[in-house]
Amino acid sequence: MNEVEIQRQKEIKEAEELLFTGPQALGFAKGLFLGRFVADWAMPYPRIPAAQQAELDKSLTEIRQLLDEHLDPVAIDRNADIPRHLIDGLARTGVLGMTAPKEYGGRGFSQRAYCKILEEIGARCASTSVFTNAHHSIGIRALLLFGSREQKQRWLPPLVTGEQLAAFALTEEQAGSDAANVQTTATPSADGSHFILNGEKRYITNASIAHVLTVMARTPVPGSDKTAITAFLVTPDMPGFTMLEPRMEKLGIRGTATGRFAMRDMAVPKENILGPIGKGLKVALTVLDFGRTTFGACCTGGARTCLQLAVEHANRRRQFKKTLGDFDLVKKKIGRMAADLYAMEAMTAVTASLIDRGLEDYMIETAMLKVFTTERLWEAINDAFQIYGGSAYFTDLPLERMLRDARINQIGEGSNEVLISFIALVGMRGPGMEFKEIYDTMFNPSRGLGKAWTAGMNRLGAAVKIPSVPVKSESLRSQASQLGRLIWRFNLSVNRALIKYREPVMDMQLVQERIAGAAMEMFASACVISRLDSDLQGVSQNGASAPASRRAAQLFLQQSFHRIRRFLSELTDNDDAELLATANSVLGKEEQPGSNGR
Numbered sequence: 001m002n003e004v005e006i007q008r009q010k011e012i013k014e015a016e017e018l019l020f021t022g023p024q025a026l027g028f029a030k031g032l033f034l035g036r037f038v039a040d041w042a043m044p045y046p047r048i049p050a051a052q053q054a055e056l057d058k059s060l061t062e063i064r065q066l067l068d069e070h071l072d073p074v075a076i077d078r079n080a081d082i083p084r085h086l087i088d089g090l091a092r093t094g095v096l097g098m099t100a101p102k103e104y105g106g107r108g109f110s111q112r113a114y115c116k117i118l119e120e121i122g123a124r125c126a127s128t129s130v131f132t133n134a135h136h137s138i139g140i141r142a143l144l145l146f147g148s149r150e151q152k153q154r155w156l157p158p159l160v161t162g163e164q165l166a167a168f169a170l171t172e173e174q175a176g177s178d179a180a181n182v183q184t185t186a187t188p189s190a191d192g193s194h195f196i197l198n199g200e201k202r203y204i205t206n207a208s209i210a211h212v213l214t215v216m217a218r219t220p221v222p223g224s225d226k227t228a229i230t231a232f233l234v235t236p237d238m239p240g241f242t243m244l245e246p247r248m249e250k251l252g253i254r255g256t257a258t259g260r261f262a263m264r265d266m267a268v269p270k271e272n273i274l275g276p277i278g279k280g281l282k283v284a285l286t287v288l289d290f291g292r293t294t295f296g297a298c299c300t301g302g303a304r305t306c307l308q309l310a311v312e313h314a315n316r317r318r319q320f321k322k323t324l325g326d327f328d329l330v331k332k333k334i335g336r337m338a339a340d341l342y343a344m345e346a347m348t349a350v351t352a353s354l355i356d357r358g359l360e361d362y363m364i365e366t367a368m369l370k371v372f373t374t375e376r377l378w379e380a381i382n383d384a385f386q387i388y389g390g391s392a393y394f395t396d397l398p399l400e401r402m403l404r405d406a407r408i409n410q411i412g413e414g415s416n417e418v419l420i421s422f423i424a425l426v427g428m429r430g431p432g433m434e435f436k437e438i439y440d441t442m443f444n445p446s447r448g449l450g451k452a453w454t455a456g457m458n459r460l461g462a463a464v465k466i467p468s469v470p471v472k473s474e475s476l477r478s479q480a481s482q483l484g485r486l487i488w489r490f491n492l493s494v495n496r497a498l499i500k501y502r503e504p505v506m507d508m509q510l511v512q513e514r515i516a517g518a519a520m521e522m523f524a525s526a527c528v529i530s531r532l533d534s535d536l537q538g539v540s541q542n543g544a545s546a547p548a549s550r551r552a553a554q555l556f557l558q559q560s561f562h563r564i565r566r567f568l569s570e571l572t573d574n575d576d577a578e579l580l581a582t583a584n585s586v587l588g589k590e591e592q593p594g595s596n597g598r
Ligand SMILES: Cc1cc2nc3c(=O)[nH]c(=O)nc-3n(C[C@H](O)[C@H](O)[C@H](O)COP(=O)(O)OP(=O)(O)OC[C@H]3O[C@@H](n4cnc5c(N)ncnc54)[C@H](O)[C@@H]3O)c2cc1C
Pocket: 134, 168, 169, 170, 171, 175, 176, 177, 178, 202, 203, 204, 205, 206, 250, 253, 258, 408, 411, 412, 413, 414, 415, 416, 417, 418, 421
């Protein structure tokens, strides 16, 4: 094995330890990669129980009133500050501790219900939704998920009521997308009572206004020269904590305080460790799963505002003696926005309910939701901007601010490129392991046939059986059967890619992008079918059974099925070799003979 191969095996082993912890129920996305439609996770469309819905409606009324009276997104952007009276209002209405258990002062809301609240905030002001997310979705999340009873009792009550604020600090200069490359060190004191933290964190939302920060730092692994990441609770009054830049000047979400801070010989009691020592990366990734879910909700809210603005303008503005809405190229944008919005809402609801219903591993689904909603919001803003023409460019309308605010979404909480690669690789691991089992047994028959036989039957079963997508509404049967066929085709394409490329597929991001893209569209389509089925059966809670909404859903399915077919056909019909060769020559990279442009 050469050095690169040794490093690769090490990375695979580390990722496996991190992501795959023993037998779990098969999730929806992993099922897709195995050629199965695991209906139970997506169908029936998740409903909020009546008692919880009443509580949610009450909260939404209160929050809408607060936002109407106290939220001024223009002033927040101009002053680069979220005023205290708004934060106090969010605290008073329970938003800052909504999913925390009631025993700690929270409202005990489900993720599904909380997402409805964040949709509402995201529809109005991205600074405020990102602030809320940083505090609640990720700031206090590690404490909620991994804190001991004593830690929760000690730290949670003031955070949950909003008396104190929280932040989540992972990113550093050398640890951006490569989150595992944290350089901040945490060295145990001689008596073992403390850890001494040294390092710097940057781009941290709420850093300068937070009273408690979850900080990731590297601790020694006992009995070896290795280190591993551990999560610590840190307070800014700890000697050695220095705020280097409390509010970094920035393009969008200007109301949020994005900070950079240093920790110099800062002693943190060992009681402040969250979760098992050395398992901080697992803590961080789990926390980010929650962040990505509420991210989806915020983007969905933003997309709803875009559609509203676009419709208003298209019906009002006249050119060439017609309203803009009379032109097909404007209709094209509005139709697509409505279709995508329907899907964003459905995907957010289904993903949040996976968490509520206790699926253990929903990392692929939250990554899909994050990539899908952030990309579609960006398109929606771009389209609404175009419909407004020159007027969108000026600061008296919200679109230039929305455009600036939305740009971070494709970068933060895992850049979309990293997540696309993650979706494809983690998804392909299931069928990949089955092929490995078959292959290893072929070359070493003494291993016995048992596991290889099961793996072979699974692969064969998926290759011959088209999965069934169960729907109640007669009018949806055709779409359901098309989705089933596409899942079957997708499975064959994944198998083909695994057999053709084998391990090098791990570096082939253009192949991964198509596989992840198709999987993401299939997940979105499944959520749309589930929601539409429920709308058609008259059990929707969203009042969304109006004809325009149903049409939007049907359009989404048509467009999504086209995109899936395109992704799959481009796996074999593409210009990857030329593209990579061009990029390599522009980047000044030497071309390897026979590298196919890689
Ligand atoms: C306003 C704002 C708020 C933030 N809030 C927080 C916070 O509260 N807490 C926190 O910990 N962090 C926070 N961050 C940090 C954010 O999560 C990082 O910016 C993000 O993870 C990307 O890291 P990076 O900026 O170092 O970019 P890099 O890692 O340098 O990546 C730059 C680009 O390179 C590409 N790229 C990188 N790796 C790959 C790959 N493997 N394959 C293909 N392409 C790749 C992607 O296009 C990526 O966008 C915030 C950032 C901003 C701007």
